[in-house]
Amino acid sequence: MSKHLHRFASSRGAVVVALPFHLDEFISDWAGLRTPMRKSVPDDFSRDEWAYLMNFLSPEQLQRPFCEAFGSPATTERTIISLARPRGTVGVWFPNNVSLLGPLILILLSLTGNRLLLKGGSRSNDLAGAFLNFALQHLENGTLRDFLEHQVRYEVFEHGDPRHSRMLEESDVRIVFGSDEAAASVHSAASPLKGRGFSFVDRQSQAWIESGAASDEVLSNLIHVFAIYGQTGCTSPHRVVLLGRTKQQAIELRDRIVGLWPKVLRLKPPIHVASANTLALQWAAACGWEATVAANRAAVIGAGPIELEPIDSPLFLPISSASLDEAIEHLPANIQTLGHAFAVPSDRRWLELAATTNIKRLVPIARMHHFGPLWDGEHFWRQCFEEVDVDL
């Protein structure tokens, strides 16, 4: 029952958001979880992932989706122009071994007040389930704990399991992370007249660095962003494009990244990563990349022409020099995030880039992994609410 009404002020008037909890209490409970989070990191998470989650749980971050969707919290009486209420039940299908996207979407969707059905990958653990367990172990009795206990169901089952059909029947909103096939299989099995579906499927991202903008800070951000998931993250840079520069300058950029790496990331990777990068170094060279390896074999950085396909190795970061036109021409069809380090970000050319290409996000390199209520071109978070036209 959504009996807590919260007012937000937009330019046309007030929007009332009905939620089954008091939003301030709910946000305060999420933010309070950071206290036990500071004391221990569950085995499933890396320290970087855990730090990112803690940052995501700040009250300002949690308030942001409401502000973006409905306006600022209203302090004065205004004409109410609409009421937004949770659609009912949101079903989320995660892929195997899901990244930090799992817990992030759990947090974001909990704010909508919808009942949540989460299906974890059946082949391996994922971070959504691990984070939910952590929260339930450490939250004290209160609004959030009550919500997670009674309104969130996390299950792991195989494709043919009858729970899959039940989840489909119950979901008013379907959100599928995974392959094209997985998304098609979920949405095609749903009733065509019920609910709405969002597919977050296989995507690639790139980082574009303009001449003169490759500061040590930018390159350090690039290392952080790349190292966390390598090529397996849809928001990780699959390729770095050095705009307006030469092949030799791409090699120099490669060497600067390799030099910075041990200052940015000091920990040794697991042995299998080191071994895989010994392989990647040779494979890349065999394919024509001018490749070199970072300290402790934590990654392989290669320089090569933009026409050269990157090798399929998790921690291989290719750098290609290209003109802006060449870079646009070689954008992959499934481009998602374009992380930028532009000399003048306000230059009209970059807005035109967003207007004329298929990119879904154009953000600074440091923000490439930042998950939000607008994703892959879809305002999926707002769509978890049904809006009632009112004139009161």
Place this chain on the structure above:
Amino acid sequence: MSALLDRPPYGPRDEAEFLREMEQVTQHHLAGCEPYRRIWKHWQSGGEVTALPFLHAGMFKRVLLVTGGSVRERVLQSSSTTGSQPSQIALDKFSSQLQSRSAVAILKDFVGEQKRPLLILDDGKSLRQPGSVSARMAAALSLSPLATSVHFLLSDANQPQSMKWDELRTAISSSNEFLIYGSTSLLWRAWGSAMMPEEIRKQLRSKRMHFVHSGGWKRLESLRVSREEFDGTLLRDLPQESRVVDYYGLVEQVGVIYPLCENGYRHVPVWADILVRDPYNLELVEDQPGQIQLMNSLAHGAPYHSVLSEDLGKITSGSCPCGRSGKRFELLGRIPMAELRGCADV
């Protein structure tokens, strides 16, 4: 031709001759294999075995490497039990002859020189595939020079229960001594833990059996079968002279195998060498675990003469009580793997 192959496998080593042969074969591959040359374009002879170029074993899963000028015979394919791409090794006639001599010389040192019937726990079907051969079949057939006859005992290599008991009954009545080869897991499932007819079991009690197996323990670990239980079960009720020989070998080092000696070590033949490297900086380590690099001077069809494996091992200094001289090492298992997280699961 490798002059070292004319020597006993575990006799005194001639390091200078081994280095000369390795540098020669390295130059041959640099001249004839473009991807290999791209990887090692800056390599120059350093006058030491430790400075010789190597390829990571995973390269053979990504690229079919061939050195020009070789007469290609077949492509050897690994079984790829972990679900990844199989390794592919281009075999040439010349190398195959050397590799066959190598395998036989090493095995003779462990099972003796006398020829006897060879029982193979496989169905032999991969022999009929033109152009390629499975690593398991190649391993089995490396014993054939020691055989008076060859018997494939399974109807279907994917079904350990498909033992052709009649074929076995006939075969074991022909001799008092046998070689029997199977991959480690097949030897256990098709023979060690099989419901063997009682009259065959009785017949076997008077037969000297040399069980030879390879392929690792991964599958048996999941069945919780220890080496002691494995060996004990196979040798139960058999004459004392019967033996179990477990050898380690890479499909990328065909013909050069490393049987476990009676003291638990694996010995390096004079036409091969082993180095152990720190996985993070590739520096050499001794008496401590690291990534195993295997070398031999017999591979001419493709640059698989020096391979950095995905296995961990430890070189042990000092001499072995078994009497075999030269380098010895312990195999510690595969590098543990883990999947990197992602968001699309494609």
